[in-house]
Amino acid sequence: MDRYAVVGNPIAHSKSPAIHAAFAAQTGQQLQYEALLAPPDGFADTVAAFRTAGGRGLNVTVPFKLEAFALADRRTPRAEAAGAVNTLLFDDHGILGDNTDGAGLVRDLTHNLGVPLTGRRILLLGAGGAARGAILPLLAEHPAALVIANRTASKAIELARIFADRTNGPQPAGCGFAELAGSSFDVVINATAASLSAQAPDLPPGLYAAGAPAYDMMYGSGDTPFMATARQDGAAAVADGLGMLVEQAAESFLLWRGVRPETAAVLAQLRRQIA
Ligand code: ATR
Numbered sequence: 001m002d003r004y005a006v007v008g009n010p011i012a013h014s015k016s017p018a019i020h021a022a023f024a025a026q027t028g029q030q031l032q033y034e035a036l037l038a039p040p041d042g043f044a045d046t047v048a049a050f051r052t053a054g055g056r057g058l059n060v061t062v063p064f065k066l067e068a069f070a071l072a073d074r075r076t077p078r079a080e081a082a083g084a085v086n087t088l089l090f091d092d093h094g095i096l097g098d099n100t101d102g103a104g105l106v107r108d109l110t111h112n113l114g115v116p117l118t119g120r121r122i123l124l125l126g127a128g129g130a131a132r133g134a135i136l137p138l139l140a141e142h143p144a145a146l147v148i149a150n151r152t153a154s155k156a157i158e159l160a161r162i163f164a165d166r167t168n169g170p171q172p173a174g175c176g177f178a179e180l181a182g183s184s185f186d187v188v189i190n191a192t193a194a195s196l197s198a199q200a201p202d203l204p205p206g207l208y209a210a211g212a213p214a215y216d217m218m219y220g221s222g223d224t225p226f227m228a229t230a231r232q233d234g235a236a237a238v239a240d241g242l243g244m245l246v247e248q249a250a251e252s253f254l255l256w257r258g259v260r261p262e263t264a265a266v267l268a269q270l271r272r273q274i275a
Helices: 016-027 043-052 065-071 077-082 101-112 129-139 153-162 225-232 242-257 264-274
Strands: 002-008 031-037 055-060 087-091 094-098 121-125 145-150 173-176 187-190 213-216 237-239
Touching: 002 016, 002 043, 016 031, 016 242, 016 264, 043 055, 043 065, 055 065, 055 242, 065 094, 077 094, 077 101, 077 129, 087 242, 101 129, 101 242, 121 129, 129 145, 129 153, 145 153, 153 173, 213 225, 225 237, 242 264
Parallel strands: 002 031, 002 055, 121 145, 121 187, 145 173, 187 213, 213 237
Antiparallel strands: 055 087, 087 094
């Protein structure tokens, strides 16, 4: 049976084995998907051993997405743009590195949540790996504007510079949080790691245009701190990143198996589990 796995450290909490088992059952694909704990200095060895044992592909999570990027001998354009790899495919040509996180975000917003991005003003909060992976997929939706704002303004300005001239639409802009005062947006996406330390980004009020939703890439059993402050600040709706998790998995499954699984039932089941 074809073998796949998710590799990370820690890995015990990963929902990927359950998600991919559900996809396999639903699509009638014969495959096995497990969780691999790699030592902090043993990512490449873990990948090599899995490949030698007949593994066909891997999902890669914290803290190995940059090492996975370096390990791949070919990369998709979206992985190059993200500067990180969350999906490896082993084939006769070697190791292909892909990044499905940004596509998962866009699909959750547009397909699951009914949030249009085309022609909209998008605010992306954060300038780390999570934000970077989202930029090209967001620009590909042809928004009216994409503003990248970060606690450390220089990092957002640098990211906007990296992605300048990547589309024929509007150029991304970068700034600090304070410079957002007086602006409003149609969609606000939190890609900062603030929720991990039970914090919300320190944003000026009034960022939400009428009807604008807030989206947090993080998720938990209830509102994240960002979602809670977004409600107070007038967001018309709030969503967490559980749908993004399921959609990035579906994109990986599609790359490996050539079949796009249905995500709604899997997402609903996960939602019940974390409630
Ligand atoms: P990831 O891979 O999850 O993006 P990262 O590359 O370490 O992680 O980036 C973390 C991001 O979260 C950064 O944009 C960071 O802002 P700084 O560049 O100013 O450090 C942001 N971040 C972390 N904690 C935050 C907080 N409490 N408020 C606002 N932004 C925060």
